[in-house]
Amino acid sequence: MRPPIRAFWRCVMKRIISLLLVATLLVPLAACGGGSVETNKLTVWHDKEDAVIEALSAYLAEAAPEVEVVFEKKTSLTDSLKLVGNDPGSAPDMFIFAHDKIGVFAEMGILADVNTLLAEGALDNWLPMTIEAASYKGMLYQLPLYFETLLFIYNKALWQGDIPATTEELYEYMAANTDTAAGTYAVVNQHSTAYNVSPFINGFGGYIIDENANPGLNDAKTIEAVEYNKKFAALQADGDYNTVTTLFNEGKAAAIIGGPWLVSGIRAAGIDFGVASLSDMTLPNGNALAPYSGVQGVGVMKVAAEAKGEAIALALEALASPEVGIALAKSSGCAPASVAAYDDPDVAADEIIAAIGHTAETAQPMPNIAEMSVMWGPAESMLAAVNKNGEDVASAAETAQAAALQAIADMQ
Numbered sequence: 001m002r003p004p005i006r007a008f009w010r011c012v013m014k015r016i017i018s019l020l021l022v023a024t025l026l027v028p029l030a031a032c033g034g035g036s037v038e039t040n041k042l043t044v045w046h047d048k049e050d051a052v053i054e055a056l057s058a059y060l061a062e063a064a065p066e067v068e069v070v071f072e073k074k075t076s077l078t079d080s081l082k083l084v085g086n087d088p089g090s091a092p093d094m095f096i097f098a099h100d101k102i103g104v105f106a107e108m109g110i111l112a113d114v115n116t117l118l119a120e121g122a123l124d125n126w127l128p129m130t131i132e133a134a135s136y137k138g139m140l141y142q143l144p145l146y147f148e149t150l151l152f153i154y155n156k157a158l159w160q161g162d163i164p165a166t167t168e169e170l171y172e173y174m175a176a177n178t179d180t181a182a183g184t185y186a187v188v189n190q191h192s193t194a195y196n197v198s199p200f201i202n203g204f205g206g207y208i209i210d211e212n213a214n215p216g217l218n219d220a221k222t223i224e225a226v227e228y229n230k231k232f233a234a235l236q237a238d239g240d241y242n243t244v245t246t247l248f249n250e251g252k253a254a255a256i257i258g259g260p261w262l263v264s265g266i267r268a269a270g271i272d273f274g275v276a277s278l279s280d281m282t283l284p285n286g287n288a289l290a291p292y293s294g295v296q297g298v299g300v301m302k303v304a305a306e307a308k309g310e311a312i313a314l315a316l317e318a319l320a321s322p323e324v325g326i327a328l329a330k331s332s333g334c335a336p337a338s339v340a341a342y343d344d345p346d347v348a349a350d351e352i353i354a355a356i357g358h359t360a361e362t363a364q365p366m367p368n369i370a371e372m373s374v375m376w377g378p379a380e381s382m383l384a385a386v387n388k389n390g391e392d393v394a395s396a397a398e399t400a401q402a403a404a405l406q407a408i409a410d411m412q
Helices: 005-025 050-063 078-086 099-108 127-133 167-177 194-205 221-231 243-250 261-267 304-307 309-319 322-332 345-349 351-359 368-373 374-388 393-411
Strands: 042-045 068-073 095-098 143-149 150-156 186-187 252-256 273-276 292-300
Touching: 042 078, 050 068, 050 078, 078 095, 078 099, 078 143, 095 243, 095 261, 099 127, 099 292, 099 368, 127 143, 143 368, 150 261, 150 351, 167 186, 167 221, 186 243, 186 345, 194 221, 194 252, 194 292, 194 309, 221 374, 221 393, 243 252, 243 261, 243 374, 252 261, 261 351, 261 393, 273 351, 292 304, 292 309, 304 309, 322 345, 345 351, 368 374, 368 393, 374 393
Parallel strands: 042 068, 042 095, 186 252
Antiparallel strands: 095 292, 143 292, 150 252, 150 273
C-alpha cells in the first residue's frame, strides 16, 4: 500500500532539513570575543547514575547523529548552575535535573522555554503530571524523562492476605500485626518526614505550600491529615530513614512505604518483595492517597538556545520519543514520562515501573517554586512535635506556620 502523499513529502522535507542543518552546524559561528562556538556540540551537565547516562548517550548517538552530545557529571549540580548562570563560556548547553529546582533557575533567568524548541504537540502523549511538574508561570522549562514516587513495598513471606484497599483497612491490619514491645511491625514509614506524609496531606486536600508561596501548615485540611497520620505513626517505630529501612531489610517489618531508591537494598537483603500503588488505597474522605512525585528531565540554558538552537532542537526531538523512556526503563528501572512507553511488553511487565506509572494518576508534583526549599524544616518540625513529642496538632501547626512565614521572608 502506497503511503499518503502528505506523509511522503513530510519525510522528504525532514530529510532535507536535516542535511541542511548538518552543513550549517559544521560552520562555526563567530563569537563576540573573536572565538567560535561549535554549534553541533552540546554539553550536558548531570548528577545521575551511569546507567541512565549511558542509555541516553547511546540513544542520542543513534537518533541524532548530527549532534555531538557530551555528558559531564557534577557532584553539586544546583550550586554549579547558580555559579555559572548565563556565562556562555562556563555554562552547559543543557542539563538533567529534578523538577523541584525549576523555580530557582527560572527566577535567575537562565532557562529557555522548551516549548519554543519542540515541535507543536511533541509532548501530547506525556503523563500530565510530569508536564505540570515541568511548568512554571506558564512556561515549560523541562522535557520530562522519568519520575519517582512512593510505593507500598511488602515482604511476600511476611505479609498475610491481600493489600488493603482503604487506609482504615490498613490501620486495622497494622493494629492486629504490630508488636512494638517485640520490635516487629506490620508497616513502617518515615512518619515525620514531609515527603512521606504527603500521601495523607495531599489526599485530604491540604498542602505544604501553594503555587503563590503561601504556606499551608495550619490549613484545616493539613491539620486533619496530620491528625489522621498520627495514629499510623504510633504503630511505625521511630520513623527515621535508617530505622525503617533496617527494620524492613532485616525482616522485622512486613511492609514499608518508600520509593524505588530502596529497591537495591531490599534485593541485597535477599527479600522476595512485591509492590502496590498508593493510588489504590482510599482515605475516609473517598480520595486516594496522593504522594508527591519527583520528575527528572532535561533543561536548556537560555544562552545555549540562542547560540545553538538548531542542534538543541534536534537533541530534544530525539529525547521526546517513547523509545527514550523504554531505554531508561530497561537499563535503570526508571518509570517513563511518556505514556506510550508503557505499551512496551518489557516495561509493562516490570511490577515496580507499572506501579509507579499507575500512581501518576493521583501523585502530585513537589512544588517547584523556590520557597519550597525552606518548607521542609518547618513541616518536619511540626510532624516530629506531633508524632514524637505528643504535641497538639493545631498548636504545632501554628508554630510551624509562623516559622515557615519567617523563613520565606528571610529569603527576600
